[in-house]
Amino acid sequence: MTDGGHGPVIETAEVFGAHRAGDLVSLTLIAPEIAEHARPGQFVAARVGDESSAEVLRRALFIAAATTGGAHAGTVTVVIAPRRAGSRWLAGRTAGDRLDLVGPLGTPFPLPSGPSPAVLVAHGYGGGPLSWLAQTLVAQGSPVEVVLGADTASELYGEQPAKRIAERVTVLTTDGSAGRTGPTTDAVSDAIVRLGAEVVYASGPAAVLRRVGELAQEHAIRAQVAVEAPMACGIGVCLSCLLPARVGDGGFRLVRACVEGPVLEAGRVRWGEFA
Structure with missing residues (x-):
C-alpha cells in the first residue's frame, strides 16, 4: 500500500548523479512521478540490465530521499551495496543512463500524530531510508537520536546528514574501524533512556531488527522496522x-514484505523463522 492511496507507476528515470562512499553507491534519479508520492520506508523496483542482458527479476531499492521542490525537484535517491551481479550493474550506472523503475512501493514508516521523541537505528545501507525519516520527523517537531552501525567503516551510510539534524549520533562498527567497537544495537538502550524515546525506527538485517524489537519491548515502547527481503516483483x-x-489471536500468517511491509511492527515478525 502507498501513502494516501496512490498506486505505483512505471517510470523511466534518468541518472542525475552517482556518488560512491566507501563500499556503497548512491544514485540520484530523475523520477518526478515517483518522487511526488514517495514516503520514508518505501522502495522502488528497478529493472536490471540492458536490452541484451536484462534479468527477469527486478531489484528492490529503498528510497533514501525524494525531492519535489528546489534545485533537485523530482528526484529520488537510492543506496546500493554492490555485492552481486545485479547490484553491481546498478551501481555502475552514471549520469545520463536510464533505469526502468516501478514505485513507490510498500508501506511507509508510520509517523506520530504530534512531536514524539524517536530513536532511529540503521545498519549499513539501511541508513538510507532512516536518514530521510529523520529529516521528516525533525521537520514535524520530534527530537531524534540516531544510532548507525556497520560491520566496517566502508559500509556506513548517513552519518553526516544525521549529525546535521539529530540531537545525537552514535556510530558503531563490528571491527572498530569507525566509532565505538561493537554491534549496532549496543547503543540503543542508552539512546532510548537518554532521549525519553516513545518509538524506535530501524532498518537493516533481520538480526539487528530482531534485537531492536526486543529492546523496545523491554522499555515498553513501539518499534517499527523496515525488513530486508527479496522483493522481486514489488506488488505481491x-x-x-x-x-x-x-x-491478534496468537497465531500467525504469511505476509508479503513488499505489500503489507516492508515496514512492520517488530513484535509481529517471527524472527527465528524469517531469518
Whole structure:
C-alpha cells in the first residue's frame, strides 16, 4: 500500500548523479512521478540490465530521499551495496543512463500524530531510508537520536546528514574501524533512556531488527522496522518475500514484505523463522 492511496507507476528515470562512499553507491534519479508520492520506508523496483542482458527479476531499492521542490525537484535517491551481479550493474550506472523503475512501493514508516521523541537505528545501507525519516520527523517537531552501525567503516551510510539534524549520533562498527567497537544495537538502550524515546525506527538485517524489537519491548515502547527481503516483483504477485507474522489471536500468517511491509511492527515478525 502507498501513502494516501496512490498506486505505483512505471517510470523511466534518468541518472542525475552517482556518488560512491566507501563500499556503497548512491544514485540520484530523475523520477518526478515517483518522487511526488514517495514516503520514508518505501522502495522502488528497478529493472536490471540492458536490452541484451536484462534479468527477469527486478531489484528492490529503498528510497533514501525524494525531492519535489528546489534545485533537485523530482528526484529520488537510492543506496546500493554492490555485492552481486545485479547490484553491481546498478551501481555502475552514471549520469545520463536510464533505469526502468516501478514505485513507490510498500508501506511507509508510520509517523506520530504530534512531536514524539524517536530513536532511529540503521545498519549499513539501511541508513538510507532512516536518514530521510529523520529529516521528516525533525521537520514535524520530534527530537531524534540516531544510532548507525556497520560491520566496517566502508559500509556506513548517513552519518553526516544525521549529525546535521539529530540531537545525537552514535556510530558503531563490528571491527572498530569507525566509532565505538561493537554491534549496532549496543547503543540503543542508552539512546532510548537518554532521549525519553516513545518509538524506535530501524532498518537493516533481520538480526539487528530482531534485537531492536526486543529492546523496545523491554522499555515498553513501539518499534517499527523496515525488513530486508527479496522483493522481486514489488506488488505481491511473485510471493518471493513471504515472512511469518503474528496475528491478534496468537497465531500467525504469511505476509508479503513488499505489500503489507516492508515496514512492520517488530513484535509481529517471527524472527527465528524469517531469518
